[in-house]
Amino acid sequence: xxxxxxxxxxxxxxxxxxxxxxxxxxxxxxxxxxxxxxxxxxxxxxxxxxxxxxxxxxxxxxxxxxxxxxxxxxxxxxxxxxxxxxxxxxxxxxxxxxxxxxxxxxxxxxxxxxxxxxxxxx
Amino acid sequence: xxxxxxxxxxxxxxxxxxxxxxxxxxxxxxxxxxxxxxxxxxxxxxxxxxxxxxxxxxxxxxxxxxxxxxxxxxxxxxxxxxxxxxxxxxxxxxxxxxxxxxxxxxxxxxxxxxxxxxxxxxxxxxxxxxxxxxxxxxxxxxxxxxxxxxxxxxxxxxxxxxxxxxxxxxxxxxxxxxxxxxxxxxxxxxxxxxxxxxxxxxxxxxxxxxxxxxxxxxxxxxxxxxxxxxxxxxxxxxxxxxxxxxxxxxxxxxxxxxxxxxxxxxxxxxxxxxxxxxxxxxxxxxxxxxxxxxxxxxxxxxxxxxxxxxxxxxxxxxxxxxxxxxxxx
Numbered sequence: 060x061x062x063x064x065x066x067x068x069x070x071x072x073x074x075x076x077x078x079x080x081x082x083x084x085x086x087x088x089x090x091x092x093x094x095x096x097x098x099x100x101x102x103x104x105x106x107x108x109x110x111x112x113x114x115x116x117x118x119x120x121x122x123x124x125x126x127x128x129x130x131x132x133x134x135x136x137x138x139x140x141x142x143x144x145x146x147x148x149x150x151x152x153x154x155x156x157x158x159x160x161x162x163x164x165x166x167x168x169x170x171x172x173x174x175x176x177x178x179x180x181x
Numbered sequence: 182x183x184x185x186x187x188x189x190x191x192x193x194x195x196x197x198x199x200x201x202x203x204x205x206x207x208x209x210x211x212x213x214x215x216x217x218x219x220x221x222x223x224x225x226x227x228x229x230x231x232x233x234x235x236x237x238x239x240x241x242x243x244x245x246x247x248x249x250x251x252x253x254x255x256x257x258x259x260x261x262x263x264x265x266x267x268x269x270x271x272x273x274x275x276x277x278x279x280x281x282x283x284x285x286x287x288x289x290x291x292x293x294x295x296x297x298x299x300x301x302x303x304x305x306x307x308x309x310x311x312x313x314x315x316x317x318x319x320x321x322x323x324x325x326x327x328x329x330x331x332x333x334x335x336x337x338x339x340x341x342x343x344x345x346x347x348x349x350x351x352x353x354x355x356x357x358x359x360x361x362x363x364x365x366x367x368x369x370x371x372x373x374x375x376x377x378x379x380x381x382x383x384x385x386x387x388x389x390x391x392x393x394x395x396x397x398x399x400x401x402x403x404x405x406x407x408x409x410x411x412x413x414x415x416x417x418x419x420x421x422x423x424x425x426x427x428x429x430x431x432x433x434x435x436x437x438x439x440x441x442x443x444x445x446x447x448x449x450x451x452x453x454x455x456x457x458x459x460x461x462x463x464x465x466x467x468x469x470x471x472x473x474x475x476x477x478x479x480x481x482x483x484x485x486x487x488x489x490x491x492x493x494x495x496x497x498x499x500x501x502x503x504x505x506x507x508x509x510x
Contacts, residue, residue, distance in 0.1 A: 066337065067283035067348035073188075074282060077268055080189055081261035084197060085414065089257060092237035092410035099240040099409075106245040108308050109405050118309075137320035141486035 188268070191277045196267035196421070204420025205229040207463065211471045218475040229420065233413050241409035244308065255301025256407070256414035259294045263421040266290035270428045271350065271436070273455035283348040284333050287429065288326075291384065294422050295322045298393075298415070302403035314402020317482050318386070318393035324489035325383040328497045332373045332380070335501040336433060339366075339508060350429075354436040365507040372500030374434050376493055378469040381426050383489065385419070388474035392482050427462040427469075435461055 061070040099105075110118055139146060152163070209226035216223020243249050268278040269287050295318055302308075303315030336358065337347040343361070344352035358370045383390040394402045404415060439457040440450030480488065 061281065063346075065346075066341075067285060067346060068280070069283065069286055070278075070281040073278060074265075074286065076185065077188060077192065077265050077278065078261060080192055081196075081265045082257060084192055084264065085257040085260040088197075088260070088417075089253075089410050089414060092413060093241075095238045096409055097240055099242050101243075105240075105242045105408075108244055108246065109310060109400060111310070111400055122309075134316050134319060137317060137482035137486050138323070141483040141490070 188277060191268060192264055195272065196264035200264075200267050200272065200421045200424045201417055203459065203462075204417070204422075204424045205233065207423060207466050208420055210463070211466060211474075214467065214471045215475050218471070229416070233416060236408075236413035236416065237410050239409040241411050242406075244406050247406070252301060252406075253411060255297045256411045256418065258300070259297035259418040260414050260421070262290050262293040262297065263418050263425055266425050267421065267428075269350070270425055271354075271432050271458075272424075272428055273438075273458035274451050275351070279349075279351055283346070284337070284350065285348060287350070288329070288333065291422065291426065291429075292322065292326070294418060295384075297418075298403050301407070301411075301415075302405075308406045310399045310401070310405045311403055313399050314393045314395070314405065317395075318403055320482055320486060321383055321386065321390060321393060324486045325380050328376050328489060328493045329380045329384075331494065331497040331501060332377055333433075335373065335497070335504065336370075339504050350432045353433050357437065358434060362504075362507050365503045369500040369503030369507075370434070372503070373497060374430075376497040376500065377430050377434070378465070379489075379493055381430060381465070381469040382473050383485070384426055385423055385470065387470045389477040389480045390485055391479055392485055395479060398479075423466065423470075424462060427465040428458070430465050431458060431461045 060072055061068050107115065108118075152159075206226070206229075208229040209224070212228065213223045213226050241253075243252055266287055267276070269276055269282045269290075271279070299315045299318050299322075302311040302318070333348075336353070340352055340356050340358070340361075341347040343356050346352055359367055382388055386393050394404065399405070404412060407415060438450075438454045440446060440453050443453070445453055
């Protein structure tokens with residue numbers, strides 16, 4: 060039942076059983092807490108998005124025009140900003156010219172080939 | 182007793198109650214110590230317990246625009262992943278799933294907790310602050326994992342000739358990394374241990390890496406829309422994750438049990454090892470969270486990425502090269 064390799068092991072059935080029981084326990088904890096707390100009634104003020112005092116209608120308007128949306132494009136903003144110099148250089152190579160792409164493909168293949176020959180022969 | 186029943190009891194007794202209790206206790210001690218170091222009185226040590234109970238008694242507010250089932254499922258998934266990971270990590274004694282999963286699975290489960298927070302915050306609450314927090318959490322998640330992967334793969338590579346299964350945590354209890362070779366290996370292991378401490382700070386979003394929550398900037402970020410029992414569940418999951426990752430550090434770098442040294446076995450030996458383990462994780466939490474949190478201000482997300490990728494990753498690689506030099510030469 061346990062998947063064993065030279066370096067590690069994993070029993071998928073034990074894992075699946077454990078995660079299922081853990082989900083049940085976590086859910087049961089929530090149900091226990093539910094008994095202690097009053098049930099939330101929908102449609103009240105508390106359900107509004109927290110905007111730190113900003114005017115909700117203005118924010119909604121901006122959201123509709125995509126000016127204030129955090130989209131998938133923004134997900135890795137931290138990376139793009141931190142690696143800005145790398146991306147600036149990398150973008151220059153993306154010229155759209157097919158012959159240049161082919162040139163890079165040949166260069167990379169040559170390097171890989173050399174590594175395989177040198178390493179493989181050692 | 183049936184093995185399945187044992188698993189359930191272990192999940193409830195050790196994974197949930199024992200590590201949950203320790204997690205809240207150390208959170209309370211951490212808050213008290215940080216307050217003392219900053220010249221404040223600070224909250225009582227029992228405060229995290231009181232917060233948890235109080236949150237459980239509050240309404241579980243679901244934002245109007247939220248995908249309700251996903252919003253409620255995310256904290257359950259976060260808690261389930263951390264209590265499952267405790268089946269694989271020793272807490273003073275060998276875990277019940279010691280032979281059922283290796284370090285790769287442990288890393289996966291620790292990642293799942295952060296992903297659950299991202300799922301709950303970004304895809305289901307529709308809040309701008311939560312979306313910003315989720316974006317930062319994802320970036321932190323990837324940033325931390327690079328040096329962490331170098332540590333784990335590097336150490337597994339080094340112990341490979343000495344043990345049968347290098348990625349098993351049990352293998353690390355069979356060798357003493359610090360004295361298995363000469364001074365270069367010692368320095369290399371010390372550098373990897375320092376890197377691991379920095380990864381703990383990032384993994385737990387503490388101190389300078391508290392970027393995804395950033396209370397004074399984005400009002401709690403990932404957890405801004407959470408309240409009541411869902412927030413309590415997230416708090417419990419975070420407390421258990423703190424114990425899980427510090428226990429992982431102990432299992433990798435300081436697995437030596439005290440009972441072997443003083444020659445005590447049986448139940449008393451297990452008790453002694455548990456107490457010794459608690460002391461070890463307390464020291465790790467104190468150094469990697471409390472001290473760092475006291476002396477450093479929050480970094481920007483770009484600074485955090487640069488720190489993990491351009492400072493810590495080369496630092497870990499240098500440590501690994503030290504270990505390699507002594508092994509290969």
